[in-house]
Amino acid sequence: MSTNSKSLKSTRQEPGVSGLRMTNQRALILEIIRQRRGHLDADEVYRQARQKQPRLSLSTVYRNLQTLKKLGFIEELHFNEEHHHYEIRLATEHHHLACLGCGRIIEFQYPLARLIKRNVAEAKDFEVIDTELRMTGYCTECHQEGK
Amino acid sequence: MSTNSKSLKSTRQEPGVSGLRMTNQRALILEIIRQRRGHLDADEVYRQARQKQPRLSLSTVYRNLQTLKKLGFIEELHFNEEHHHYEIRLATEHHHLACLGCGRIIEFQYPLARLIKRNVAEAKDFEVIDTELRMTGYCTECHQEGK
DNA sequence: TTCTTTATTGCTAATGCTTCTCACTACCGA
DNA sequence: TCGGTAGTGAGAAGCATTAGCAATAAAGAA
Structure with missing residues (x-):
């Protein structure tokens, strides 16, 4: 909805990802994962994000989790079979x-x-x-x- | 349905697991995983088992997969997130x-x-x-x- | 600024694996 | 033969994740 943003192309972390946009939703999701030094699952990200953007949809969370994973910003973890967890990708293994x-x-x-x-x-x-x-x-x- | 069986207690591979029974269905499922040296998922086990026991239910497959896993006969693998695979538990890691x-x-x-x-x-x-x-x-x- | 293109969103329905429920059956020991 | 209980089959339910689609908004060009 309100998506005042800058292109992903211009972010310092990532080279050129043409075509992608850095929306408020995407930035918020990334920020939540970055700040909370832990391992969040999709639903926890969703609940936290809704506090700032109440209209945010769960689909958007899932979609962005996939996108951010592909871009290499975050990592998907599989502690159990029920659902996935996510964390910021760090340099050290x-x-x-x-x-x-x-x-x-x-x-x-x-x-x-x-x-x-x-x-x-x-x-x-x-x-x-x-x-x-x-x-x-x-x-x-x-x-x-x-x- | 047809459950002509011997108690799990009397099988040679496992010590005493009192209360459990080795039914035809359970034996068949274990046999399929044992023979096919590979990594089967629940559906593949189901399809193969139905050739011998057409009335076998998918629930029974899932239930027995869990039971056999708990008993240590088989191992559950997670190659991907979609579904699990199973293989006979071997001594060597x-x-x-x-x-x-x-x-x-x-x-x-x-x-x-x-x-x-x-x-x-x-x-x-x-x-x-x-x-x-x-x-x-x-x-x-x-x-x-x-x- | 305004326009145009198209990525992204929100909503909802759908998917797919796995588990649960329940009535019925088969086994076991007494 | 009987009572207690593990196991089965069938279908419904659960639940995380994905897909479809119309509406919206980001980014670059004019």
Whole structure:
């Protein structure tokens, strides 16, 4: 609706993405993911965004999540099968431990992609595009509680 | 319907799982996954199983997939977000490269779980239950085709 | 500024995988 | 033979995500 914006082409983060527009909705969604240093799912983004733009539609959230992912601004995570989570794409490779008890997500850095690329992919002549590690278990607290 | 069976308790592969029964349907589903050395999704299991038991229901497939997973007979894989795949649980830890071009799945062995456990989980005092690596890219053929 | 093109939005319906419900059946031990 | 209960088949329901479409607004040109 109100879409006073600047072209995506002119943003500093990304080279030329001709044809795309930086609308208020898109900027807001990106901002929410950027600010909240965590892992949001589509519905959380939607709920937060509606506080600023009440008329925003859920479709728009999903569409922009896909767009921002393709553009490389954000990353899609798969902690569980029910739905996806999103985070800002950072330069350093990192992965996540998801606690089955409390749901907490613990991040850690590990050069997995490079390791696999060197030890496996090269031997198989496989060009790796994306690497995602999915680990579940129990954090200290939940472990102690014996659950 | 026809459930001439023996209790799961008496199967050689698994210790005592009291209360559970090894029905024809369950045995068939397990057999299909065991024989076809590949990665079947629920629908493929369903289609194949119906050739032997035409009255089998899709619900039964899903229910048994979950049961067999919990019992540790099969493993659930997540190559993509659309749906799950299943394979027989093997002793050796292995992972998969999924080709975005032709859909081929390439298996490889790598002691990832142990590595992460030693280098990360212990430091964070995190008890790892499950480790799944998800890698996508292009196999030799698809890479050469420039796609 | 105004015009034109077309990406984007909001709404709603649809999709597709998976789970749930429920009445019925089959097994097991007593 | 009987009671308790796991399992089944059929269809409905759940739920995250996508698609269709008319209306709107961004970006560049005139």
